[in-house]
Amino acid sequence: MNDMTTTIDRRQMLSCLAGGFGSVGLAAMLGESAAADSTPSKLSLPHHAPRVKRVIFLFMNGGPSQIDTFDPKPELARWEGKRLPVLDQNTNKLLGKPRPLGNAFPSPWKFAKHGESGLDVSELFPHVARHADDLCLIRSMCCDSFFHAQGTLEMMTGSGLFLRPSMGSWLTYGLGTENRNLPGFVVLGNVMGNVDATKVFSSAFLPAEFQGTRLANLKEPIPNLKSPLADDEQRARLDVMQQFNARHLSRRNDTSALNARIEAFELAYRMQTVASDAFDLANESAAMQRLYGLDETKTNAYGQKCLLARRLVERGVRCVVVNHIDWDQHSNLMAGHAKNAGEVDQPIAGLLTDLKQRGLLEDTLVIWGGEFGRTPNTEGKNGRDHNTAAFSMWLAGGGVKGGHIHGVTDEFGAYTVEGRTHVHDLHATILHLLGINHEQFTYRYGGRDYRLTDVFGNVVREILA
Known part of the structure; x- marks a missing residue:
């Protein structure tokens, strides 16, 4: 028995699943859960007819500047070199290092209108701009968390202060997976070094397998x-x-972690027999690899992630987060944003094209954005500080209006003045598109019913197709 255990441990049974890297929500599909009175089967999901079946979140960690991407502010040119009457708060003051923000900083990039909708897109995104009529742009996003670790946690879990289940964990808990041979919630790539990914993509108090x-x-x-x-x-x-695991399990009350490990070993076994194909990008044609930019050095890394995201969702994975880091340009905005956009623009456009050609965009929701935005005035000589009061995100796919703009910011892009959309509202809308009433989708823990949107959030019905 010792030799058998050593053999299994050495191969680790796909250690990224059975170890600390996570597992899938098989229990939702099988009608099983460690929490007997909160099983997905008793939630009667979906609550209404879903518009989409799956989610791809293209997460730009660090905070892209709305003023330089999807929310043009020509008024800033008139104020260049002058002090703006907005945004006195900044990270330096919050950290006890008083240093005032600089003067107005007009975008160094030009904007143009694209598609029949005339959607304004920066020259940073020439490939994505060709999909203007598929994009539902929210210019009035806002959040509560000013720092990257808390902001990323808030965007992914709904709370920047407390450990809560990640959105993907909620989705797999409630809806399960369409392919029991693959994880239901997959995260591609790392987040920024000061962000704890184990918290951001955790199932928290939900059963550990999610x-x-x-x-x-x-x-x-x-x-x-x-x-x-x-x-x-x-x-x-x-x-x-598994017999030994089951014996161990029968003698203990707290079963979530061991249940997750048992499910992970079973999933690992199934993946060893049938799942190799999903991760083999060499199976894609040369033309498809070029579409995603795999033939170019600067787009290869993110192109691989986007292509793998398509391969996963078409095989039934419920939620895929595709990370890209280093959008945090407190200095050297032009070099930093140009590099970042150059790495993701073609792969993202390739993903939208590919999903559309395969008929997958009709029931897939694609989300683009970071944890917050940037200021319209400089930090230092040529950077922008964090801005939680106004930033841009876009959605594409089933159930949302293509070529549509929701919300308005002030003439500087500093604050939201119309159509304010909090992260809770975004989460409520995502759940709605998947057929879930966010107010009814709860999990009892510690004597309280928790939900992704906490006690907040409204569906942004203006963006629904």
Whole structure:
């Protein structure tokens, strides 16, 4: 038995699943849960006819500048070199290092109208601009968390202060997965170094099997995917191990973590037998790889993530987060944003084109944005500070209006003046598009009913198709 256990541990049974990297929400699909009075089967989901089945979140960690991407502010040119009467608060003051924000900083990039809708898009995104009529642009986003760690946590979980389940965990808990041989919630790439990914993509108090499966190395996204053992021997060894796990489980009250590990070993076994194809980008044609920019050095890394995201959602994965980091330009805005946009523009456009050609965009929701925006005045000589009062995000796909703009910011892009859309409202809208009433989708923990939107949030019905 010791030799058997050593063999299983050495191969780690796809360690990124069975270890600390996460698992999938199989319990929702099977009608099982560690919390007997909060099982997905008793939630009677969906609450109404869904517009979409799955979500791809293109997360630009660090905070892209709305003023330089999707919210042009020509008035800033008139104020260049002058002190703006807005945004006295900044990170330096909050950190006890009083240093005033600088003068007005007009965008160094030109904007043009695109598509029949005439949507304004910066020259930073020439490829995405060709999809202007598919984009539902929210210019009036706002949030509560001023720093990256808290802002990322808020965007992904609804709370910047407390550990809460990630949005993908909520979705797999409630709706399960359409493919029991793959994780239901997958995270591609890392977040910024000062952001704790284990919290951001955690299942928190939901059963542990619903946490995100994080894949950082796309050259070997799933370690040990091919088993050195024959299938019958692999199955026999796993059955023995599961018998011991079941005996251990029967003697304890707190079962969530062990349940997750048992499910992870079973998932790992199934993935070793059938899932290799999903992660093999070499199966894609040369033309498809060019579409995503895999033939260019600067777009290769994010292009691989976007192409893998399509391969995963078409195989039934419920939620995929595709991370891109380093949008935090407190200085050298021109160089930093130009580099970042150059790395993601073509892959994102390729993803939208590919989803549309395959008929997947009709029931897939694609989301683009960061944890907050940037200021219209300079920090230092040529950077922008954080701005939680106004920033831009866009959605594309089933259930939202293409070529539509929701919300208005002031003439400087500093504050929202119309159509204020909080992160809670965004989450409520995402759940609505998936057929879920956010106020009724709860989980009892510690004597209280929790939900993704806490006690806030309204569906942004103005953006619904």
